[in-house]
Amino acid sequence: xxxxxxxxxxxxxxxxxxxVQILGMCPTLAVTTSAVNGLGMGLSTTVILIMSxxxxxxxxxxxxxxxxxxxxxxxxxxxVTIIDFLLQAFLPDLSxxxxxxxxxxxxxCIILGRAESYASKNPVVPSVFDGVGMGLGFTVGLTxxxxxxxxxxAGAVFGFAIPGYQPVGIFVLSPGAFLVLAFLIxxxxxxxxxxxxxxxxxxxxCRTEDCRHCGNTSCGGRFFDFDGETxxxxxVGQKPAAPETDRVQKPEQPAEPKTDQVQTxxxxxxxxxxxxx
Numbered sequence: 675x676x677x678x679x680x681x682x683x684x685x686x687x688x689x690x691x692x693x694v695q696i697l698g699m700c701p702t703l704a705v706t707t708s709a710v711n712g713l714g715m716g717l718s719t720t721v722i723l724i725m726s727x728x729x730x731x732x733x734x735x736x737x738x739x740x741x742x743x744x745x746x747x748x749x750x751x752x753x754v755t756i757i758d759f760l761l762q763a764f765l766p767d768l769s770x771x772x773x774x775x776x777x778x779x780x781x782x783c784i785i786l787g788r789a790e791s792y793a794s795k796n797p798v799v800p801s802v803f804d805g806v807g808m809g810l811g812f813t814v815g816l817t818x819x820x821x822x823x824x825x826x827x828a829g830a831v832f833g834f835a836i837p838g839y840q841p842v843g844i845f846v847l848s849p850g851a852f853l854v855l856a857f858l859i860x861x862x863x864x865x866x867x868x869x870x871x872x873x874x875x876x877x878x879x880c881r882t883e884d885c886r887h888c889g890n891t892s893c894g895g896r897f898f899d900f901d902g903e904t905x906x907x908x909x910v911g912q913k914p915a916a917p918e919t920d921r922v923q924k925p926e927q928p929a930e931p932k933t934d935q936v937q938t939x940x941x942x943x944x945x946x947x948x949x950x951x
Contacts, residue, residue: 723805
C-alpha cells in the first residue's frame with residue numbers, strides 16, 4: 675500500500691505535471707480563465723488517465739510493440755469520447771466553456787507520457803494509482819491557476835463576486851495566463867530551494883569540538899577551524915568554547931642548593947694523617 679500512496683504523492687507533489695514537469699500547457703493556459711473551468715478540465719483528465727492506465731496496463735502483454743502508440747491513442751480516444759458525451763449531457767455549460775479542449779485530451783502529453791513510461795511497464799493497481807496521482811496533480815495545478823486568474827482578473831472566486839474589488843482585466847486574457855503560471859512556478863521553486871538549503875545546513879554543520887568526534891562524514895573538515903583553537907566555524911547558535919583557565923603556568927622557582935656535606939681541606943688532611951698512623 676505504501677507504493678500506491680507514493681504514486682499519488684509523486685503525482686501531486688514530486689512530479690506535478692503542471693508545476694514540475696511543465697506538461698499539458700495547452701489546456702493549462704487556455705481554459706483556466708476561472709477556477710470552475712480548471713477544476714472541470716482537471717477532473718475530466720483524471721478520469722481519462724485512470725481508465726486509460728488501467729486498460730493499457732491490462733493489455734501491456736497483448737499490444738505489439740510496433741503499434742503501441744497508435745493503440746494507446748485509440749484507447750485514450752475511446753475514453754475521451756465517453757467523457758465528452760457525459761459532459762454534454764449532464765454539464766452542458768462546462769462542456770461549452772471547455773469547448774474543443776476536451777477532445778484534445780486524446781493527444782495530451784500527460785496521458786500518452788504516463789501510458790508509455792509507466793502503465794505499459796507496471797501492473798494494473800500501481801498504474802491506476804499513478805493515474806490518480808497525476809490526474810490530481812494536474813487538477814490542483816489548473817484549479818490554482820484558474821483561481822488566481824479569476825480572483826485578479828474578474829474579482830470573483832468560483833463565480834462569487836468579491837464586493838468592492840476592482841479587477842485587472844489582463845489576468846483573464848492570454849498574457850495573464852503566462853504571468854500567473856510563471857509566478858506560481860517561481861514561488862514553488864523558491865520554497866523548494868529554501869527547504870533544500872535548510873536541510874543541507876542542518877546536515878553539514880559541526881556538532882562537536884573536533885573532527886575526530888564528529889559523526890558528519892560529509893563535512894570532510896570544511897567547517898572546522900584548524901588553527902589550534904577550539905572554535906568551530908560551522909557551528910550554529912553556539913558560542914565558541916571558552917579558553918581553559920586551569921592550565922596556568924606557574925613561575926619557575928630557583929633550584930635549591932644541594933645539601934650534601936662538603937669536606938674542607940683540613941678535614942681531608944686529618945683523615946689522611948689518621949690513615950698513615
